[in-house]
Amino acid sequence: MATTKWALDPTHSEIQFKVKHLMISNVTGQFGKFDASVETNGDDISTAKISFSADINSISTNNEQRDAHLRTSDFFDAENHPQLTFVSSKLEKVDEENYKLHGTLTMRGTSKEITLNVEFGGIITDPWGNTRSGFTVSGKINRQDFGVSFGMVTETGGLLLGNDVSIHAQAEFVKVAEAVAA
Numbered sequence: 001m002a003t004t005k006w007a008l009d010p011t012h013s014e015i016q017f018k019v020k021h022l023m024i025s026n027v028t029g030q031f032g033k034f035d036a037s038v039e040t041n042g043d044d045i046s047t048a049k050i051s052f053s054a055d056i057n058s059i060s061t062n063n064e065q066r067d068a069h070l071r072t073s074d075f076f077d078a079e080n081h082p083q084l085t086f087v088s089s090k091l092e093k094v095d096e097e098n099y100k101l102h103g104t105l106t107m108r109g110t111s112k113e114i115t116l117n118v119e120f121g122g123i124i125t126d127p128w129g130n131t132r133s134g135f136t137v138s139g140k141i142n143r144q145d146f147g148v149s150f151g152m153v154t155e156t157g158g159l160l161l162g163n164d165v166s167i168h169a170q171a172e173f174v175k176v177a178e179a180v181a182a
Contacts, residue, residue: 006038006133006173015054015169019143020162029070033058038133038173045120045133050088050101057082074150081108091118101137107146114141116167131175139167 015034018026033055041047056078059070071078088103099118104111121134142163143149151161 002042002178004040004042005176006040007176008034008036009132009172009174010034012134012172013170015167017168018166020164023162026166027061027066029059029061029067031055031058032060036171036173043123043131043175045123046091046093046099048088048091050086050091050103052086054084055082056084075148077108086114089113096120105141105146108148110146112141112145114139133173133175135169135171135173137167137169137171141165141167 013034013036014030016028016030018028021027031054034053036050036052039049056076057071059067059076061067061070070076073080076084084105084107086103086105088101090102092100092102094100097120099120101116101118103114103116105114116137116139119136119138121136123131123133126132143165144163
């Protein structure tokens, strides 16, 4: 069966994360610059091979001072590790809409196997004749597993930041047209 390539539609995609602040609320951040690609056997999503990368310098939490701190060696260390990446190893079908995505996340030079939840939105033909697929991805990682151990204790003994980071992504892909031999 022929390999099908799918390119990310960045205008209809986003990657966000949330982490506890003072253990009473969440701070939400996102990456403004990222890319992903998918290869499947035909249109069979269960055969997907996925790769993703995000530009650490594009991080935004709607607070420039915090964003600058997140780029330092206390957190992402963007100077030495300008990208975070994910490469899939297996997409495990749970049911018609749900999958478990297994792969390697690399952040700050540390690579760890993680599993994410994927909800498959389907495949459609848009009004311009393009074939599109959509996904919602969610999961949780421990930031300390990737060397992000910055922490402070408040005057009252509480933690400034939680260790668990929730990941949430919306991704829309467009099937890449096959080149026609001249």
